[in-house]
Amino acid sequence: MKTIFITGASAGLGKATAKLFHEKGWNVIATMRNPEKETELNNLKNVTLLALDVTNYGQIQNTVKKAIELSDIDIVFNNAGYGLIGPLEGLSDDQITKQLDTNLLGVIRVTNAFIPYFRERKNGLFISTTSIGGLISFPLGSVYHATKWGLEGWSESMAYELNTFGVNIKTVSPGAIKTEFMGGSLDTGSKPEYEEMTNNMFASAEAMFSMASTPEQIAEVVYEAATDGKNKLRYVAGEDAKALYKQRLEQGDEIFRAEFGKQFLGA
C-alpha cells in the first residue's frame, strides 16, 4: 500500500485529495494545524492525522520524523496555503511575512525535511499546489504571486537537483477552486487610493470563480500527477487555468500582460 503525506488537509483541496487517495486504497497521512477539530478524516481507515503548522520549523522536523516512523512515504503533497489580497502599501509587515512563511517557506522546509529520506530510498515524489497565479498575475496579489511564482521556479530548479537521485518534484497549478480560499481563509489589506482597482479586481475574480472547479476535480489532477509515472514538472489544472496559460504562451509575456490588464485598469 502506498502512502501520501498531505499538508493543509483540514479543508478544501487538501481534504478532497486525502479522501480521493483514501478511496483509491492509499494510506494517507493527513496533516493539519488542529487535528483535534477534525470530524471526517479521523473516521477513515488508513488515514492518520498528525499536527502540522507549516510555519513552525520545529514541528515540521518532529512531524516528518513521526510520519517516516509510521510508514514508508511515497508522495509528499505540499498544499497548505492561503491568499493575501491588497495593495502592497496597504499590507502590514506581519501579513507579508506570514504569507511568505506559509506559502513559500512552508513548502521549502517540509520538502527539505523529507529529502534525505527520499534520496536514500532513491525514490519519492514531491507535489506542490501552486496556482495559475504562479504563471500569470492579477493586480493586488503581489505577495501571493511572489510565493506561487517562487514555487514554480523553485520546483523547476529542484527537479534538476533531485532527479539525479531518482526523486521527482511536480507542481499542480489550479485556477479558481470552490473552497474557503476567497472566503474565510483570505487575508486582505486596503488603501483608499486603490479602491477602484480593488473593485475591478474583485469583480473579475467573482466572474472567474463562477466558473471555478470543485476541489474534487483538482484532486483528480493531483492523483494523475502522483500516478502517471511521467517526468513532467507542471500540471495546470482546471479549464480556466488551462485557457489562461495557453493564452499567455501563445501571445507571449508582453502582449498577454497588456491584454489581461485591461479588465482591471482600463484600456
Ligand SMILES: NC(=O)c1ccc[n+]([C@@H]2O[C@H](COP(=O)([O-])OP(=O)(O)OC[C@H]3O[C@@H](n4cnc5c(N)ncnc54)[C@H](OP(=O)(O)O)[C@@H]3O)[C@@H](O)[C@H]2O)c1
Ligand atoms: N481556491 C482557489 O481558488 C485556489 C486557486 C489556486 C491555488 N490554490 C491553492 O490551493 C491550496 C489549498 O487552498 P484551498 O483552496 O483548498 O483553500 P482552503 O479551503 O482555505 O484550505 C487551505 C488549507 O491550508 C491550511 N493552512 C493554512 N495555513 C496553514 C499553516 N500555517 N499550516 C498548515 N496548514 C495551513 C488550512 O488549514 P486551517 O484549516 O488550519 O486553516 C486549510 O487546510 C493553497 O495552497 C492555495 O494557495 C487555491
